[in-house]
Amino acid sequence: MKVRDLITEAVSGVGARPARTVLTIAGVVVGIGTLVTTLGVSATAGNQIAGRFDAATATGITVHVPVPTGKDAPPAVSWSAPGNVARLNGVTAIAAWSRTPEGRDLPVRANAVRDPTRILDRLLPVLGSTETLPAATRASLAAGRFFDAGHVRRRDRVAVLGALAAEQLGLTRIDNQPAVLVDGTAFTVIGILGTVGRQDQQVLGTAVILPWTAADDGLDLGPISTVAITTALGAAQLIARQAPVALDPNDPEGLEVDAPPDPASLRGGVARDVSGLLLILGLVSLIVGALGIANVTLVTVLERTAEIGLRRAMGARRRDIAIQFLLESTVIGLLGGIVGASAGILAVVAISVVKQWTPVVDGTLAAASPLVGALVGLLAGLYPAMRAARMQPVEALRGPS
Template structure:
């Protein structure tokens, strides 16, 4: 009468897999460390771009993606770039256009005081500004107020965020020098991601700019249009605002530029994923080395188990389970480290912390696969030991 082959229950397999943690905890921790680093890197390099994209979507929700920017290109003989004086009114006639505003480069120079050299411009421009500019580009005043119908006629100026920093202006009621005229700062703007040129500018009223020799020809138009018609408006905008020379009008979508900038910032993700793969390979080699040494050290245990009835399948399963459990614990630790790293980085940058669920599952799956690959050879080597050979080992 043949005896039925014995089987190890799942509970027994888990207990056997956890045995290295009980008998050699330091070795087990060091072996799993490489796996943890690899999985943590995998989570971080996918979580940080996901958090960045989530922040970008929130930013777009606040700023809007239906903004178009029409800019005058320099002429063939390098004459100053500008649009016709009636270009704002012409753009407003486009049906899907909801808001139209404009700025114009006055070619004036702004300085902190009259003691600053005339050649020192700090890289800032002085823009004549329509009163509806902030509403069109969805900007906000950080301190003070924006230009109004009353103040646009007087020497009042609103500074962009970068301009205020470079001029050393932190609060309104400060005076700056524009050409030979003193202007009073009445407001400072918040950052404008979709209009960085405004951040680097001093904004004066359309009427007050005439004192600076302004010819009332806009250089940049901003349009808020219906989202569904944005491509159509983009196509007809150049001939509409500059019928004589439409080729001198460049139309862009600032949100596209911001997206490209964020994508550029994430170009190292592939490299980091490669490093995560290297860390997993190194960790897997470490686990395999640990398991091979474990086989050599536990020959007597293997021989005793074989003498008591364990077959080769039991031995293979035991060592393979130990390897998988070791890597899985390293994977769990790596996922937790990756989540903490991603959350910390996101909070530091003011982003929502986002980690795709697929990344966590992929990390744990990679740990299990690494455990299987790393444990196959030691498990097969252990199963090939005969009881007499194993018990006779020194």
């Protein structure tokens, strides 16, 4: 046979039994879909669960301080207040800073020469910080050093640049003691930040960081706007409740605190993620089983057309034929549910023994599994049963065409 004839015969064979072909194709589709869904959902749920555990191990707290209502109003948090928090049991590092308001960054340039043909000013966020900022934000230094308590006390005009800020200003080295002009005031660059470990403080990478005393003198950045706290593992929730009182005893509710999630809520979230993943996989498996039952029942109907014709000729009603095949598919589903529930319980026990876990089996789910299997079999047998019931006795007695 020619290739063209072979293709024609194959297409004709596929189209000869369209219902059976559709069910078979649906089985393959669901099977491949199950594989893709399993891998995709597993990866997605894995990332979700990993993200929750990252949140659990996070020990970072951020306190946002409101802006004073008036120009002469006292600051909500004084620059000495972070020392009160540092004395709390469980605090490993704390830093405070003020910064330019959102949308009102200051012009910064690294060249004092004015060139009308070039735009040298960069609008960057400027921070006036305590010397403990790297420890509290888990920031590393790519070059140079960070300013210390001496710089703060002496009100030295020094600056540390974030990595992106240094790149925008064209500064890659500090051994020649470069200077930057922040809103026209010169500051000597003594360091460049590297990576910032805390994800909620990535703004530091684009900022110009100054000692808060020098920033207050030359730029009038104002009082503390942010306090970053790093705690020991497990102490974040307690410190999140104590820090506002230590920072502002008069009005602790006025401070906004961002803290890691509570371990109890984390546990519930992880449990829901895992349960949702397994539920999706279980439903997909049920669909595969239902298509298998439907396909087998349809094949049975096609193979027993003579029997169906004989029963109709002897007086069996359409309803009797339909009920017969529905009962067969329901029994198949019921047996599958019983065997599946038993196999599932044994698998849970076996895996728990190997992994040295404590097996946990939902008794209600195990008891309901045979009923679920019977329902799946009943639904899967609807089309084949209707197909059998619609057969005319004379046509059925001729057998399959």
